[in-house]
Amino acid sequence: EAQVTQNPRYLITVTGKKLTVTCSQNMNHEYMSWYRQDPGLGLRQIYYSMNVEVTDKGDVPEGYKVSRKEKRNFPLILESPSPNQTSLYFCASSFSGRASTDTQYFGPGTRLTVL
Amino acid sequence: QKEVEQNSGPLSVPEGAIASLNCTYSDRGSQSFFWYRQYSGKSPELIMSIYSNGDKEDGRFTAQLNKASQYVSLLIRDSQPSDSATYLCAVKKTSYDKVIFGPGTSLSVIP
Numbered sequence: 001e002a003q004v005t006q007n008p009r010y011l012i013t014v015t016g017k018k019l020t021v022t023c024s025q026n027m028n029h030e031y032m033s034w035y036r037q038d039p040g041l042g043l044r045q046i047y048y049s050m051n052v053e054v055t056d057k058g059d060v061p062e063g064y065k066v067s068r069k070e071k072r073n074f075p076l077i078l079e080s081p082s083p084n085q086t087s088l089y090f091c092a093s094s095f096s097g098r099a100s101t102d103t104q105y106f107g108p109g110t111r112l113t114v115l
Numbered sequence: 116q117k118e119v120e121q122n123s124g125p126l127s128v129p130e131g132a133i134a135s136l137n138c139t140y141s142d143r144g145s146q147s148f149f150w151y152r153q154y155s156g157k158s159p160e161l162i163m164s165i166y167s168n169g170d171k172e173d174g175r176f177t178a179q180l181n182k183a184s185q186y187v188s189l190l191i192r193d194s195q196p197s198d199s200a201t202y203l204c205a206v207k208k209t210s211y212d213k214v215i216f217g218p219g220t221s222l223s224v225i226p
Contacts, residue, residue, distance in 0.1 A: 035216075042119075042203065043159070043216040058213070090158055102207075103149065104214065106158035 002027045004107035006091050012113045013081055021076045021110050023091030031094045032074040033058070033104070034066065036087040043090065049074055081114040088112075118142065119206050119217035127223045134191040136220050138204030141185070147207035148180055148187045153219065154200045162202075163189065194224045 004025045013019055025032065033048040035058075045058030049068040063085055065077040074093075078085060091107040121138045128134045136150075147166055151159035163178040165171045165187065171178045177190040187206075191198055204217040 040218060042218040045213065048213070102147075103161050103164060106160070109156075109158050 002105075004091055004093055004105055006089075006107040006110050008110060009108060010111050012115065014115050015082055016080050019078050019081060019112075021078075021089060021091075021112070023074045023076065023107060024072050025074075025091075025093040025105075026072065027093060027095075027105070028071065029093035029105075030071070030096050031102070031104075032068065033092045034064070034074070034076045035090045035092065036060065036085075037090060037109075038087050046076070046089075081112075083114045086112060086114050117217075118215045119204055121202075121204050121217040121220045123218075123220070125221040125223055127225055128194050130194060130196060130224055130226050132194050132224075134194045134198065134222055134224070136189040136191075136202050136204075136222065137186060138188065138206075138217055139186045140204075140206045140215075142206070142208055142215075143182075143185060145206045145208055148178070149205040149207070149214070150176075150178060150187075150189045151203040151205060151216075152198075152200045153203055159203055191222075194222075196224045196226050198222060199224050 007022045030051045034046040035043040037043050044060050047066040049055045089110045092104040094102045094104045119140050150163045152162050153159045165178040165180045175192045179188045201219040201221045203219045207214050
């Protein structure tokens with residue numbers, strides 16, 4: 001089954017404790033992206049990657065890191081989480097990201113709470 | 116001005132009625148427009164995409180695009196309680212590879 005998976009689905013942590021949220025897709029997509037969703041603010045892009053070893057900042061990259069060492073994986077790293085990073089996080093992928101007709105497929109989401 | 120705006124909602128319609136969801140965008144050069152449906156606590160799923168002016172129909176859903184006026188709308192005919200969700204408008208920019216999402220409109224279909 002073609003899908004985007006994220007782990008963990010739910011995470012409660014404390015300020016300053018490093019964490020990683022994994023994202024994996026099995027569709028051979030080149031483009032992958034991380035979003036956070038907050039009430040009233042919609043989906044905001046954190047980072048995206050056009051291909052292996054190619055990443056770039058989105059609208060809200062502060063406090064986050066990513067890496068793209070393999071085509072299928074795009075982990076999101078919070079080196080020192082803070083309470084304002086409490087949010088619902090989505091990973092998404094699409095075939096190339098460049099075509100105007102390219103559409104994104106979303107993972108199930110990770111609900112993160114930072115105390 | 117936000118890059119993508121949607122009617123604030125929540126929008127309530129009776130079952131069987133037409134639900135109309137509106138979206139405006141600020142970048143006149145935008146090329147691609149998407150409507151996603153998101154059930155509470157779930158991930159967005161694509162309903163419709165539209166790229167040229169006019170109407171595009173898919174079952175009970177019709178997307179309408181007017182680039183001159185910079186708006187895109189989604190009509191849901193014969194609304195069902197299962198259509199109750201938040202609808203996200205998304206716009207793809209031409210200058211770089213990025214999709215901008217609106218804040219969403221919550222729709223409630225009353226049986």
